Amino acid sequence: MNKDAVREFWNQAACGEELYLADTGQAGYTAQAEMRYALEPYIRDFAGSEETRGLRVLEIGVGLGADHQQFVEAGADLYGIDLTERAIDHTRQRLAAFGLASHLAVGDAENLDFPDESFDRVYSWGVLHHSPDTPKAIAEVWRVLKRGGRANIMIYHKHSVVGFMLWLRYGLLAGQPWRSWADIYAHHLESPGTKAYTVAEARQLCARFSHCKISTVLTHGDLLTSEAGQRHRGLLLTVARKIWPRWLIRRFFPSKGLFMLITVVK
Numbered sequence: 001m002n003k004d005a006v007r008e009f010w011n012q013a014a015c016g017e018e019l020y021l022a023d024t025g026q027a028g029y030t031a032q033a034e035m036r037y038a039l040e041p042y043i044r045d046f047a048g049s050e051e052t053r054g055l056r057v058l059e060i061g062v063g064l065g066a067d068h069q070q071f072v073e074a075g076a077d078l079y080g081i082d083l084t085e086r087a088i089d090h091t092r093q094r095l096a097a098f099g100l101a102s103h104l105a106v107g108d109a110e111n112l113d114f115p116d117e118s119f120d121r122v123y124s125w126g127v128l129h130h131s132p133d134t135p136k137a138i139a140e141v142w143r144v145l146k147r148g149g150r151a152n153i154m155i156y157h158k159h160s161v162v163g164f165m166l167w168l169r170y171g172l173l174a175g176q177p178w179r180s181w182a183d184i185y186a187h188h189l190e191s192p193g194t195k196a197y198t199v200a201e202a203r204q205l206c207a208r209f210s211h212c213k214i215s216t217v218l219t220h221g222d223l224l225t226s227e228a229g230q231r232h233r234g235l236l237l238t239v240a241r242k243i244w245p246r247w248l249i250r251r252f253f254p255s256k257g258l259f260m261l262i263t264v265v266k
Helices: 003-012 026-039 042-047 066-074 085-097 134-144 161-172 181-188 199-205 235-243 246-252
Strands: 056-060 077-082 103-106 119-125 145-156 211-217 259-265
Touching: 003 085, 026 042, 026 066, 026 085, 042 066, 042 119, 042 145, 042 259, 056 066, 056 134, 066 077, 066 085, 066 119, 077 085, 085 103, 119 134, 134 145, 134 199, 161 181, 199 211, 199 259
Parallel strands: 056 077, 056 119, 077 103, 119 145
Antiparallel strands: 145 259, 211 259
16 A cells, blocks of 8 residues: 555545535534544544543544534544645644644654654544554554553454445456455555455454453444535436335444444553
């Protein structure tokens, strides 16, 4: 995977920007946050921002800054990095619109520019699976966390309904049923080289931590209850939304969601 290609992809539009950001004023950012938390209501509990007053917190991959704003408003001593200038500019502009500020900088998750044991908390939602060397990025999380510090990380779950849909579209229906899910994720889910992991692989990634808790959740992507990501549009998807068996998925495949929520303690 080429990191420049990843940077270029997200510099075209930060995650959710094309679908959910109407303008870059207070009203636009408020509406984007409302949509984000309506679609993904589990984010707030997982992030745990309300517990971070007075704690030194790092967010890796700030995106449009909705979660970042939650940490600032909770009173965290907050730092944020992103691979792209676009995301940093959005987040800085967002905070300024609400009279807020944090320590923001363009940065590389695989080479964090912070000393060892710098943070009480590290938070990263849907970012580290885009990094060419995800194990190195996880190792950097471990390095910058203080002893006893906690990290909350979401990465993509390999055996998901989204993965099955992508295989149907780009494997079976494309006449390539032998095509691996890893290859399909890398070429058709968000930025070039995007990865997804099994629960066992995620535990191996986090083996250095003293505690690791993992759960998966069905998402609006798995259930086709929202607009798709910025790479997926068209008639086939429109038809699929009308006939998708959501009740069956919820009942029989509740653990096959795309989002894997990982909580680790150093």
